[in-house]
Amino acid sequence: MTVRTRALDPAVARALSALSAAAKEGLGDPALAELVVIRASQLNRCAFCLDMHLALARRYGVSERQLDLLAAWEEAGDVFDERERAALALTEAVTVLTGGFVPDEVYERAARHFDEARLAHLVGLIVAINNWNRMMVARRIPPGGHTP
Amino acid sequence: MTTHLNETAAARAAERPARLDWAKHAPEVYKAMVRLEIAARQGLDHTLYELVKIRASQINHCAFCIDMHTKDALAAGESVERIVQLSAWDESRHFYTEKEIAALELTEAVTVLTDGFVPDEVYERAARHFEEAELAQLIAAITTINAWNRFGVTCRMVPGHYQPGQYK
16 A cells, blocks of 8 residues: 555645644634544544544543544443534534435534534534545555654 | 426425524634635636536535536536536546546545545546646545535535625
8 A cells, every 4th residue: 555646735735734723723622623533534534644633632631441432432321421422423424424414413412512603613623624534545645654 | 387487486495594604603714715725726627626516516415515516617618418417427428528537536436435445446547637736636626625515514505596706
């Protein structure tokens, strides 16, 4: 498995970084942001993104237990609180759009836990990581090589 | 015929309001998206770009994006036939160039990521039609419309009101 291309226009990279940064800042919860980003990267099977964000999550103090059980968060009992569960359900719905629309119950559950500004940034974060996942998987960028 | 169409319109379902005005609540996020959009379209043929936009929006079921990009494509001179056939392009290949087909295949693979990785044959076919910098822009264009689609669907942006060139 070798990299297909590393070509990426600097203006595209800068805009994408600005998108991620703005979304993360507006969400205001770095640990939750990493859970969201890792879950989307699991669904999209982005090795580069998983490697990078697992390291970041540990730096932000996300527990090993949460990281271990993230792929099965719905069955993980009280390892994730209601706010985290609402964010993860939204992450899955927004990531797997081809399976259907974002269901009302998923959206409304998120809207109960996040005010409109935080929700807009949470959606922005899910969108941003989906964009990075696609960039990395399409170009087959191998894990590693990033500096946290 | 006109009367019939009007009667049908009157019997249509009510328009649903948007869920969230995300651009208002996250203006920095919106600004970054606009920058991304401008950067991603550089160096790509406009006709091809709109086909990619429409096809990804069909797959992701983004009504707002389909409304916008079909109108933009038509305004730019795209044919009704090529737009109508786009959701079945694999069976109507003679409507499109080999380069457009390679781009559409890559669009589908990068959009439906959860079904698997981007297959080598799809990537390689695109790489035969696009030189490296142009291919990077094509990938960026595909990921960017996927981003708009996710905002559109999640926030339930309302289709039907877009005027061609409105955001230009």
